[in-house]
Amino acid sequence: MREEAGGAEGAGTGPPTRAGHVALVGRPNTGKSTLLNTLLGSKLSIVTSREQTTREQVLGLLTEDGVQMVFVDTPGLLAPRYLLHTSMLEEALAAVGDADVVLLLLDPTRDEPPVPTDDVLERLRSRGSALQVAVNKVDVGAPGAVARLTEWCRSSLGREPLLVSAATGEGLEALRERLVAGLPESPFLYPEEDLAVQPVRFFVAELIRETIFEEYEQEVPYSSGVRIEEFREAEDPVFIRAEIFVERASQKGILIGKGGAAIKRLGSRSREKIEAFLGQRVYLDLWVKPLAGWRKNAASLKRLGYRVPEAK
Ligand SMILES: Nc1nc2c(ncn2[C@@H]2O[C@H](COP(=O)(O)OP(=O)(O)OP(=O)(O)O)[C@@H](O)[C@H]2O)c(=O)[nH]1
Ligand SMILES: [Mg+2]
CATH class of the missing domain: 3.40.50.300 (P-loop containing nucleotide triphosphate hydrolases)
Structure with a gap:
């Protein structure tokens, strides 16, 4: 640098x-x-x-x-x-x-x-x-x-x-x-008008994760990971399909809630944030999948896009 x-x-x-x-x-x-x-x-x-x-x-x-x-x-x-x-x-x-x-x-x-x-x-x-x-x-x-x-x-x-x-x-x-x-003399590293570096779908997944923290208690947000499976930006509304991975089947039940009420609320609150972020209308399709003990498993972390710790 x-x-x-x-x-x-x-x-x-x-x-x-x-x-x-x-x-x-x-x-x-x-x-x-x-x-x-x-x-x-x-x-x-x-x-x-x-x-x-x-x-x-x-x-x-x-x-x-x-x-x-x-x-x-x-x-x-x-x-x-x-x-x-x-x-x-x-x-x-x-x-x-x-x-x-x-x-x-x-x-x-x-x-x-x-x-x-x-x-x-x-x-x-x-x-x-x-x-x-x-x-x-x-x-x-x-x-x-x-x-x-x-x-x-x-x-x-x-x-x-x-x-x-x-x-x-x-x-x-x-x-x-x-x-x-503390910064060195250097040409700019990114185009002057850019605000972010990571792809839009990263921020979309993060907004869903943030909403899970707001909507659910105790361990559920910590056991949840989000992956964007489809992102069709040419469509109006923009079509986004996201998968929420949880660690146990019981957590899937909590995320979905009675008659699907909880996931409906999660979906609409997440969608509002994503629409504000993109400045476009969005159709958000949420799916919940158990991925047993993913927080403790290197292959699962990789699947969710997290840095896989170096083996010691
Ligand atoms: N009163 C007050 N609250 C703050 C301030 N900065 C952050 N907070 C609150 O502190 C809480 C944690 O803020 P975050 O920005 O998520 O903290 P973080 O260090 O990124 O946390 P992690 O990502 O969990 O490591 C939120 O409720 C913030 O609103 C501050 O300067 N004053
Ligand atoms: Mg933080």
Whole structure:
């Protein structure tokens, strides 16, 4: 990412451009996806009140004032308990290793260590001056908790954190300046007008997953994975067929509900979001399939499009 310095050389005028990847990392529920959306001014990454919402990297582009920031939203840093968790942690740590700037988000509303393990702490420290830290949710965090996290940053990382709120926008201008300062001179990596990098069907599957988190309780959202099987965009309405994979037959019953009432509501709420995202009318066809224990099985993870953890 760094060799191609020189930016807008060919143009011969003005200062060179800067571009690079900024990874947003932190424990589950710290507000990484909310921050991505606020920085972009557009809802790209799904957000819920429950932890472990994000399972894969989500890239969002912000190009302005001669700078292109490729934000990489990541799954929460956690101590894995099953294979999907290991996949999620690898996605997050890959971003920690690859990005030009790594922004660690801390959450003052949660009473737990700021990072899950010593190994994760080491991986963050190893990025040296590429690591930045922000305490998020200062709109609701108790001053004492914010002070404790600030002290932890100083003593454990040798860093002064910025205090921000992804919800209200507080502190984000200073944050943006600090992130830009860490980017190399480089030509833009993507077309200037692009907002996203991943295919539309990825975001469609994510919106269905977000709605499952909103509509169902307990384990069901965690046991659900979504795959888009058909996407006919030339049709009006756009025809989309999605499969929701669950781990047990009983969960299929819960998703569908009495007389199909629950899946009907899931379908219409998901469809409204997808229509807003695409700016087009949509016909959404949802199917539920049991895929026994898919969160613990490498072949099933692959089938659902998740990073398959390296065998240890
Ligand atoms: N009050 C307040 N709430 C916030 C802020 N940022 C995020 N939240 C809320 O925190 C919850 C989690 O936000 P997410 O953006 O999904 O968090 P995440 O870090 O992406 O979570 P995972 O994907 O599960 O790792 C949501 O209910 C957000 O609305 C903030 O600055 N202030
Ligand atoms: Mg998230």
